[in-house]
């Protein structure tokens with residue numbers, strides 16, 4: 411009888427029986443960890459852990475887990491512990507107060523293909539990261555991050571961008587690519603000391619590659635925990651595609667860095683590449699130990715290029731999208747610009763203190779858009795205690811910025827676009843500590859000051875010159891983001907109509 415039943419089982423039933431037996435053996439034989447680890451949303455299966463529970467866009471799921479499990483919870487992904495930190499206070503406690511243990515990056519699975527992947531700034535850790543970050547920040551400041559020299563470079567790009575928008579003559583259009591190219595040219599001006607024409611084929615191709623890179627890296631994130639997928643004959647999660655795209659993007663940055671280094675003239679400090687080489691040679695010649703070298707330089711350049719384009723361009727696009735839904739806000743911005751600047755000249759950084767309402771709109775955009783919703787992952791370097799839990803050494807930490815930017819307890823009505831939340835009764839800016847779109851602690855975004863300059867200069871000029879209108883007023887584009895490492899808005903059409911009152915003889919401020 412038993413034998414008959416066994417023989418009659420289907421293949422699926424057999425599979426279930428095998429999985430059941432393996433799971434049972436796993437639970438009976440695996441060692442119990444008696445430390446007080448953060449809670450998990452369910453049982454972890456052998457091999458995959460909690461991977462089977464995680465949705466493609468996990469944002470809402472993470473919110474629910476936070477309600478059920480508290481501000482700190484943990485998933486097991488393959489053999490790795492992944493700890494989620496939620497809410498501003500916990501994030502600050504970990505990333506600022508316990509920065510010594512929470513500031514490294516986890517090892518990337520891509521190191522098996524690209525051995526230099528931990529060079530540069532974004533993926534580096536320890537003393538190498540420290541030197542690359544300090545040097546990069548110093549050079550960015552030398553080139554004017556936060557100062558007027560850079561403001562002029564941005565203004566030049568804004569000017570080209572305006573002319574591109576004018577070409578559409580108020581007809582519906584999609585602004586993603588042109589916005590990416592324009593913002594990217596600001597980075598190119600700093601790092602390579604040159605800009606690219608918007609019809610430059612190599613540059614346009616590069617924008618496509620970086621776009622693909624951001625999209626593919628999100629969908630292949632499972633591979634981080636299961637590096638054996640690299641060697642799988644079937645490309646289950648698109649890892650091979652990701653590697654091909656990374657190779658293409660590397661060829662681009664490497665070839666330009668090489669060009670720039672070949673033309674290096676110590677008398678001409680016209681680019682980040684030149685300034686890095688100067689600092690590198692100075693340290694090498696003086697015999698002090700340094701991590702500054704050409705490999706790191708190439709990675710730093712690639713990092714600045716990727717991190718500085720998509721993020722800022724997406725923020726600009728989100729702002730347009732929110733204002734299609736809030737034409738009253740757009741009119742208030744225009745009124746503020748007319749009152750304090752007029753239409754006879756373009757806005758400059760000196761105007762920033764006067765554009766309080768626009769600043770509040772930028773803050774609200776950065777909050778509600780959640781450009782980098784789960785920040786970048788960190789890694790804990792030793793067992794550490796956080797709010798009564800043990801966070802085990804080697805755990806990957808996910809700083810859930812979305813949980814802070816959308817916290818009901820902080821913002822009251824987080825789903826609403828309401829710039830007034832950043833203004834007091836006198837119309838002055840109230841900067842809230844919980845506004846952390848650039849993360850916080852030692853790893854806080856390296857380009858925050860540059861991004862803030864770009865946002866004020868691009869958006870003030872755009873709203874001075876154009877009225878942004880929907881392609882179809884009875885059918886507004888939905889406010890949806892595309893989840894990934896960054897979260898751009900879904901593609902949408904928009905009409906950029908030049909303001910009638912606009913005096914066409916805008917004077918440049920040079």
Ligand code: HEM
Pocket residue numbers: 531532533543713714717718719721722725781782785786787809847848849850852853854855856857858860861
């Ligand atoms: C609105 C625009 C931007 C947003 C929302 C943003 C956000 C972020 C976030 C959340 C992180 C991760 C911090 C962490 O690990 O906890 C980050 C890191 C970084 N960002 Fe940005 N970013 C923006 C623009 C820029 C720009 C313009 C640049 C280039 C100059 C840049 C360069 C970097 C770099 C190099 C890192 C890595 C820092 C490190 O690992 O030490 N970002 N950014």
